[in-house]
Amino acid sequence: MANILKELASKRPASKRTTSKEPSASSEPKLYDSSLPVQTHFRTCNLCEAMCGIKVEYQGEHVVRISGDDDDPHSNGYICPKGYAIQDLHNDPDRLKTPLKRVGDKWLPIDWDQAFDEVAERLVGIQEKHGNDAVAAYWGNPTSHNLGLILALHPFRQALSSRNMHTGSSVDQLPHMVNAYMMFGSSFLFSIPDIDRTQYMLMIGANPAASNGSLMSAGDVKARLKSITKRGGKLVVVDPRQTETTRFASEHQFIKPGTDALLLIGLIQVIVNKGLGKSLNHLPLNGNIEALVPLVNTISLDRIAQITSISKDEITRIATEFATAESAVCYGRWGMSVQEFGGLNHYLMQMLNIVTGNLDRAGGMMFTTPAADLLSVIDNDGYDRCRSRVHNMPETFGEFPIAHLPDEILTPGIGQVKAFVCTSANPVISSPNGTKVEEALESLEFMVSIDFYLNETSRLADIILPPTGPFEHEQYDIIFNMLAVRNVTKFAPPLFEQKSYMRSDHQIFHGITKRINTLKAKGKLAATVKSTALNLLGDYLTPERTIDLMLRTGPYGDGWKNMLNPLANKGLTLKKVKENVHGMDLGPLQPRMPEVLHTQDKRINLYPRAMVKDLERLQEHFGEAYKPDALTLISRRDLRTNNSWMHNSKRLVKGKNRCTLLVHPETANQYNVADGELVKLSSRIGGLNVEMTVTETMMPGVVCLPHGWGHHREGMKLSVASAHAGVSINDITDETRSDPITGTSAFTGMPVSIEKIA
Secondary structure, eight states: OHHHHHHHHSSSTTOOOOOOOSSSSSTOOSSSTTTSEEEEEEEESSSTTTTTEEEEETTTEEEEEEEEOOOOOTTTTOOOOHHHTTHHHHHOTOOOOOOEEETTEEEEEEEEHHHHHHHHHHHHHHHHHHOGGEEEEOOGGGGGGGGHHHHHHHHHHHHHOOOOOGGGGGGGTHHHHHHHHHHHHHHHOOEOOOOTTTTEEEEEEEOHHHHSSSBBBOTTTHHHHHHHTEEETTTEEEEEEOGGGGOSSSSSEEEOOHEEEEHHHHHHHHHTTTTTTOOOOTEEEESSSGGGHHHSSSSSSHHHHHHHSSOOOHHHHHHHHHSSSSSSSEEOOOHHHSSHHHHHHHHHHHHHHHTTTSSSTTTTEOOOOOOSOOGOOOOOEEEEEETTTTTTOEETTOOOOOHHHHHHHHSOOOOOOOEEEESSHHHHSSSSSSEEEHHHHHHHHHHEEOSSSTTTTTGGGGEEEEEEESSOOEEEETGGGGBBBBBEEEOOOSSSOOOOBBBBBBHHHHHHHHHHHHHHHTOOHHHHHHHHHHHHHHHHHHHHHHHHHHHHHHHTTOOTTTTTTTTGGGGGHHHHHHHHHTTTEEEEEEOOTTOOOTTTTEEEESSSSHHHHHHHHHHHHTTOOOOOOOSSSEEHHHHHOSSSSGOOOOOHHHHSOOOEEOHHHHHHHTTTOOOOOEEEOOOOSSSEEEEEETTTTTTTEEEEESOOOOOTTTTTOOHHHTTTTOGGGGGGGOOTTOTOOOOOOOOOOOOOOEEEOO
């Protein structure tokens, strides 16, 4: 890295200010010194949602070994292959460490102050000329693992004051959030499957054996899945593919992609028509559960069976087993979210849990009690308070669907997006119609990327601000503690000291936010006083101070009464959490109704207007005129590489080709293609040439391609990923297919065709 920066510096134009903070050969740490003792550090793996504890043995800044932490109460020593690879991110020679600015076709290093000044000046200048909404921002999934970044984003959003905010939620989990807001009163009031105590788990469109548990943070989830059947319970997996999770299941049912809502209606229909519902006296309901009967009886069970490809007898059996089980939970994830009825799917899933009495009870769907409750400080929650300019889509929690951002950039008019802030995200290969995303980003007046890789998206920026790596800042899972299958808490300080030429995500955003506040307040006394106060508050509220405050005032702390008297404080504090280096288990999930609800009347809204209306759309869509597509596409993730930014680790991409198209033998014969052949996979958007794998794990008429690949574009600096490029599924995904309630892209069930390549 030092040699690269020196080479770039030698090419810098004379007019450019130099920096004294660039890493040099002498300032870079000596990674390995055998004379140093081997030390041990405990923290949490940040590469997926599972929150597995890791034990890091190191000498100097050389990581000797990473293993699972046997004493971590959440994961009990388990880690997946990703856990071993965190050191690859830390040591990656392709990793950026100081700011870069595009000058012509070259990237030149600049110092941090110059970078912060220029970013703030360009963003404010564009807003002054075109309005606040002319600046858009997007942050991806890694944001959720970064305490400092999470805490710094809210002040940054306030400073920008733009409507055009986006996150990875709209290609992932927005149906969960919209339904949670409509039924429970908060987008972040996630319901969590009590996997450790359930006797019957119905899993639709989820694959925790590969994801390690998504919106269900569960260390060693495979052991937890095995435990269901070991204690005499049952795990039923419904998916168009026999996923890795089916290895632990009691049974697997193929389902036609995009028809999950029909299956859920069928299950509820059987339960209410047979009188199998349970007592709901423990639930505060706004609505009469009997009103559900006519809503789910509009489509016959015979028709449901025909379209879903699950027989009427099987639907009846599963519904009966679910309703009569000692405890049961229906859990759906990504495959159920990314459909044209993604929002409705999650509503019906929740209604299935409710009607059988399995919401807010042990073994059913429950709510966490996090030690540092982010819900207590959220002040911008809501739905459909404004609409997007081009596609008239509703906002959720102050954000719009990322699939429609390219049109907001490319469509002229008042409110057109002219500048873009991209954080921990790679939308060129992670958002629908990546080619169109690329075209839109190239047309911007200004773009800044906060990323430590020069990847498919950041290569299009004007300035790149690389943050510290996972070992160089504090670690506390404020998001995933809200999603955990048990109440847990854990804090880890930085393993390695941050170098003088580095900045953390928190420092980057705080530095830019301060400058934006100052620039916008210039010449206005009241605004200057306010911005000065906000900047000083931001200086004081470091991530550690903020999390300590939240712990003290949280459900396990002493509240405000002993804040000024530490000796009298017997509740949870950051100091106490730090002393428990392996983490703290705060107990199983507990019933939390009605106090957990954020609705005005403290009751569950059983019949949100948007969901009831969408039942009419469902009935019309699958009416007599419905004709299923001959061939449809679904996606998948791999345990080793579930995100695009993990593909630059050799240990995660080595071995067999993981970016192949999975096809059932019957489908392969139909299209006259064979295992290992290169085929052209086409959609309305375009085509891809991809290697094919013939496997009976696929449902006939369905093909499957993983997401996150396609590292073939020019201008990147990802040596390992480029050597294992694969193809990007988002080069053929159709951005016009989405769920109208949530705006979530409908990846699942997209019509495609395949043909042999001569």
